[in-house]
Amino acid sequence: MIYPIVKYGDPVLERPAANIAEFDGELKKLADDMFESMYAAHGVGLAAPQIGIGKCIAVIDVTFKEDPNAKLVLVNPEIIKKQGKQTGSEGCLSLPEFRENVSRANVVTVRAQDLEGKWFEKTGEGLLARALLHETEHLIGKLYISHISALKRDIMKRKIKKLMRAGEWA
Numbered sequence: 001m002i003y004p005i006v007k008y009g010d011p012v013l014e015r016p017a018a019n020i021a022e023f024d025g026e027l028k029k030l031a032d033d034m035f036e037s038m039y040a041a042h043g044v045g046l047a048a049p050q051i052g053i054g055k056c057i058a059v060i061d062v063t064f065k066e067d068p069n070a071k072l073v074l075v076n077p078e079i080i081k082k083q084g085k086q087t088g089s090e091g092c093l094s095l096p097e098f099r100e101n102v103s104r105a106n107v108v109t110v111r112a113q114d115l116e117g118k119w120f121e122k123t124g125e126g127l128l129a130r131a132l133l134h135e136t137e138h139l140i141g142k143l144y145i146s147h148i149s150a151l152k153r154d155i156m157k158r159k160i161k162k163l164m165r166a167g168e169w170a
């Protein structure tokens with residue numbers, strides 16, 4: 001099932017998501033639906049709050065269907081190591097049409113549970129490191145625009161307000 005993507009302004013995006021304790025069929029279905037919704041929206045990462053579900057789960061596929069082994073499900077993730085620095089253009093499905101340069105760590109290790117509840121660690125570099133950070137932050141209610149200057153953020157928010165008034169942001 002393809003869920004509509006929740007856009008910036010919805011409080012679910014800025015609330016910490018709830019820890020997941022049950023690793024059942026329902027969770028597997030949610031992960032499948034999240035991949036489907038992410039691909040439909042042409043994204044490489046999606047966190048559950050972005051489909052209006054305040055649970056600690058995110059999916060990532062930085063190869064966008066190219067490599068089935070690249071599909072990553074993160075349940076209750078936590079960043080445990082950050083190294084180096086990269087600066088690059090970043091966007092978010094919940095802030096469509098906007099992109100800004102964001103500096104991030106270049107090599108990142110996340111600790112998370114899989115759909116069976118088993119803990120694992122995954123280290124990513126470059127785009128994957130960026131995605132691990134971006135999606136894990138979604139689950140604590142943080143958006144990438146918290147990493148850009150206040151001035152740029154205000155300009156973005158003003159543009160979004162205008163879109164909201166025009167009925168083009170829902």
Ligand SMILES: [Zn+2]
Nearest residue numbers: 091092093094
């Ligand atoms: Zn995002």
